[in-house]
Amino acid sequence: MSYKVIVDSCGELTPDMKKAGNIFTASLTLNVGGHLVVDDETFDQADFLVRVARCSECPKSSCPSPEAYMKAFEGEEERVYVVTLSAELSGSYNSAVLGKNLFLEEHGQKDIYIFNSRSASVGETLITKKIMECEERGLGFQEVVNAVETYIDGQNTYFVLESLETLRKNGRLTGLKALAASVLNIKPVMGATKQGVIIQHGQARGINKALAKMVDRVSEEIVSPEKKTLGIAHCNCPARAEMVREMLLKKLPLGDIIVLDTRGVSSMYANDGGIIIAV
Incomplete structure (x- = not known):
């Protein structure tokens, strides 16, 4: 067939x-x-x-x-x-x-x-x-x-972005409470519901702490990681994606990890420096 x-x-x-x-x-x-x-x-x-x-x-x-x-x-x-x-x-x-x-x-x-x-x-x-x-x-x-x-x-999806402005201005964050002020360098840890609606899981000061918090969230929620393929997409930040991959491998015995650069639509919403995880 x-x-x-x-x-x-x-x-x-x-x-x-x-x-x-x-x-x-x-x-x-x-x-x-x-x-x-x-x-x-x-x-x-x-x-x-x-x-x-x-x-x-x-x-x-x-x-x-x-x-x-x-x-x-x-x-x-x-x-x-x-x-x-x-x-x-x-x-x-x-x-x-x-x-x-x-x-x-x-x-x-x-x-x-x-x-x-x-x-x-x-x-x-x-x-x-x-x-x-x-x-x-x-x-x-x-x-x-x-x-x-x-x-x-x-499947679960998670992401940390340098800016959520494109998502917000295009109406993709409806229903979310007000997000922390960017002047404080607060980076939200985001995800999706089982219906595919964007939600906030938490936040941290600075991108690296937010990424670490996202990795912790993945580690808490994943079931049978040794049987799973995990995907990381990054927007123009391969070194950051590699850092996230290493953090995940320290915590989880994953079956495989795929790392890819974002195409156009994902680049538009993730913005320069964004990281997305799916597993």
Whole structure:
């Protein structure tokens, strides 16, 4: 049985995924002061971060259209899986569902399933990895869907950013109490609910203390770490990501750790220096 996975561009791809030939990107579009950036293989993170720093307006993103998803479902593959960022944070999931409905109306039956990651960034990466593993084991379509949905139910996402302004100005922090003043160098430790809504776990003074607190939180909540693959995504800060990786390995006997740089959407929201963990 042939299959393909379509990951919206908030999800980072590993080198193996890029080489696989059946993992594709549904690109979001970024808007920095009227300058449009398509979040595909041409994305230039360094140029993007400079543009964001120089622009007085908050950057925004727009999700792939239903028609773009519909076109992505075409092809010889008998099974199609889609992984989108949390439906609570973007219209990407709903757009993919509409695209599926349009495709089925026009082309008839095909096995297509849309996964709401209830996460973002490297959380989507790990879900894609799980789909690939299930397919390689020869599971049936519904068995893959069930196994991956169970995996999503058990996944947790955490992040510490230099600034939450982009998230706040784009309405992604609704319902949160007022966050600590940045003048005190207080860095919140953030996460996501099981529904994919952003929440605050705690805070610390200074980025390194906040990262250490995030690692402590991961250590407290993780179950059977030796069986888990943990993902770290960083926005233009490989040394910081490596520091977090070493902190995690000192505390946990993890099965594997994937470290990736953020693509466009994650770079926009994480901002320069942000760290995201999914497990």
